[in-house]
Amino acid sequence: MANVELLTFNNGIKMAAIGYGTWRAPDEEIKRALNLALEAGYRHIDCAPVYLNEKAIGKILKEWIDGGKVKREDLFITTKLPAFGNRPESVEKNLKKSLADLNLSYVDLYLMHTPFGFPKPIDGQMAFHPNGDVVLDLTTDHVAIWKKLEEFVGAGLIKSIGISNFNQRQVHRILDNATIKPASLQIELHVYFQQTELVEFCKANNIIVTAYSPLGSKGIVEFLLKITSKQRNVPDLLGIPEVKAIATRLGKTPAQILLKWIVKRGVAAIPKSTNAGRLRENLALFDFDLTTEDMKMIKVLDKGIRICTLDFFQGIDKHPEFPF
Template sequence: VLQDSYVVRPSGDLLLSIRPHPDMSVSTHLELNTGALMPSVGFGTWQAGGDELESALNIALEAGYRHIDTATVYLNEEIVGKVINEWISSGRLSRSDLFIVTKLPPAGNSAEGVDKFLKESLEKLNLDYIDLYLIHVPFGFKEGGELCPMGDDGNIILEPNTSHMSTWKAMERYVEDGKVKAIGLSNFNQEQIDRIWNNGEIKPANLQVEMHLFHQQKELVQYCQSKGIVVTAYSPLGSRGLGDLLQSVGCSKELPDLFGHPEVQKIAESLGKSPAQILLRFLLEKGVAVIPKSTSEGHIKSNLKIFDFELGKAFLETLEGLDQRDTGRIVDFSFLKGSDKHPEFPFRKL
């Protein structure tokens, strides 16, 4: 589905297109600093599981998705592994067709944790290697027990002495061993990324962060692109499913309606596209990958159909003007009570 495409290559302060394509403002793939090509639209799996995820993932692969994003804490790696291995064993896909991303949990933010959880991820996914392995968050939880260890007060039990460099060096070893093709970060701030960049042997290939219309992360994206770090936007449609999770842990947060914003509606109507397609296309035109999650067949397919139109300068500027900066952040980890007390918590207080 996404053949005969062109890619964007990080090179110093620039993003250079290196293959011709009729639409020169976006790419179907982004080139990591390893030389690997990562599809710029991936399939997100946070808050998905069971038969629903299995069905959705089959629909996604049939539609043309090849970039699949999961994580230890999503508790769905076995389902992802089951589906992709069925496609490989049946000959419908080869392993090299796929780009699989998973993540180290906060209860494993250490060299020992990398050894334990990477091995488990490979086993659950039933793969010989992972295309991209990320440190999920910069803060650490107490190790040796549950993925989210809770104290009697309802707060997460933290490991305050999290060492990013110890964790990173352990991940570097798995790149050398071929178990991981590329390594990166998620939810890190610029200062924390700098620490890895300045002290690691292998430079981060990717940063995955919350990014959408109301939280555009302009400075962070510019910083990463200046260093050739490809950025992936999670919750690119505004994390509409977060409400149930927040309610389950007693948190209340008003979630924004990006789809219903009058400007988004107007642009969608003008271009004959859905609001979701406008929101995703907006991020692609920033040179950012997106990993929308959906279990609806119609949405899964339409989320991929964003390469046949352009926003144009006027619409792009309108959408850029809707940025709410840090106040637009939705995934602030308030559902992980007490995590903001960790010395490496990445977000400043508002």
């Protein structure tokens, strides 16, 4: 296995600081890429039902475990409660479906994927208002859902629980009402959207932050065009001159610099790639270091630019919990 730094949750469980993101990877692509990732040494795999590939991931995991190439206890598998299941009575069904699809008897981390929910789909389709806005469930009860997640920790189906895309106010609500404290918060975080205040809040409350889209997300452009016909300009984080200068000095790639900056903050990252070379590079962060000056140079690059704004759900700005 690759030499990867481990982060320790508030319950003592450890998670690799660099994981493998599986968002929007079709079945055949994810099978090939996950094999490459496991061969490169990734053991932290981030999944979700809404990525529509958990069955394909489960097939590869089963092959590796049954073939003796990896032990289940050496893997760290995250999945999530989807927004359309954001109600206490839907937790068990969605959790058990993910377990079945992933060919697992437990997951290492189970997250509430969003702080908002949708009504139960009608004939499998999301409901829309006549004006095109998505119908949102305005009764989503974070605390009631959290209590149900705690039950499944006790039942042994989940090792750790956490949240995703929650803001500080919403995390605080969970903390104030939790018997089992959140182990992790997964949020968009990168050089142009550093989330410093939220990261510090989580550190103060012993919650490990995981950064999604740590290198930006060009895939969001294709996704938005597909579902909304909207164009969006996504910043090229790998082309930032200051980052490129540090990379040149250290003989590393800009991606390695950006990921190292995240990990050095005590934050995990789940970059996605299907390229064997980049998969290995993204994991090879622990044979070099950034100086204090490097960290300061990157810190001042924050522009507050969120890429995954969730505004592809038309009308989400009317939700009482908005902004997330």
